[in-house]
Amino acid sequence: LAWLADNMITSDDWEAGIRQQLLAKKLSKCLFDKDVEKFFGQNRLDFDQILLYQILVENGKLAQELFYQIEEKEISFYEAAHIYDIDEQRRQKCGFEGKLYRWNLRPDIAAIVFGVPIGQVVNPVKTPQGYHILMVERFIPAELTPERYDEILDRLFQDWLNRELNYMLHSDTMVDNVESKTVEALGQ
Template sequence: MKDFYQPLIESSEIIKLLRKERQLKPFCQQVLQKKVIDKAAEERGLTVTPEEIQAAGDKLRRDKRLEKAADTIAWLAEQMISVEDLEAGICDRLLWQKLAEHLFAKDVEKIFVQSKLQFDHIILYQIIVANLQLAQEIFYEIKEGEISFFDAAHLYDIDETRRHLCGCEGKVYRWALKPDIAVAVFSAKPGEVIRPIETERGYHLFMVEKFIPAELTPERYQEILHNLFNEWLANEVNYLLYNCKV
């Protein structure tokens, strides 16, 4: 770090700014997390090989289209890090993943099965208007074929962005919806318009375009694994802090 900004910036100035911006605690939490991970990995005999670091580094360069050595050097300079810094960061991330797999890989499928319904999702459209009378009028006009759901959303929705999208909310998970709304939309048939539902935002009309049952995809696997590991890591850091104060 010294090579990049000293003597213009001292380390003490960085810490002072972190304090002022209320970012010192998150930064210290990351330091403690690394200590916990390093200790837990060492206790379990988990290591990262030079070949694994090289493979991950090559992937990073491909992802960032750093085709030539000069491109990589320029990118490192822009990031204010050295090759050693980059490799150390890659090593930390690989060790994080290895430890997460070691601790919780066996639990991912069980957690997925237990909460599978929450991972079901839909392609959802909705219209929100300010009063019940208008919502009911729109509902019956759509039911009678006097206007399409998409045209009604484009004309009447209170949100400008959703008007431009003709009511499209895109992919929505069951857990992201309020319980009463989740029951209504997941009980409907594709293309069916649901009667107005009142919330603090107004009166909602919903239409489900498509139901997508939950699958344990590689992305979902990593999401569950990360959640389990992050919960464990937070508890370990809190335990470390508690013992430090005792």
């Protein structure tokens, strides 16, 4: 109860919020349970992931030189990232960018890294941010886990809610009803 008071929430509001979440979850399951596997199958590539390492530098010549040094094993990818990457946080993590979905990346970068053999260093790629030297440590194929199932179910439900809301907001009948009720309320 102290937490509720600290957050200025009454117990009735808290219960109503929980009830609303449970009802929304139940409704989403009723409406879209059968569509989750179909959606996953149609968008399977979007759920593939990679563990990506990246070095980003501003100079093209430096990028090419680093690439050659890494290829010739004069310097390791991780050491080069630790010394040269312009992103301080990634530099401290020796180039580790993270576990990424295809859609987390620019389309041109995604096409490259999702097609390269694991562990192969990619030739520098120029983007507006600079020159990227990339390496995929691991490919994680898409799998319909319980967490991903819930994520897709929620996405389908939220998309549906947004469509319904937009329909209501832009429907002529809705506008007409609001206008007529406004006129009635004003007594005209």
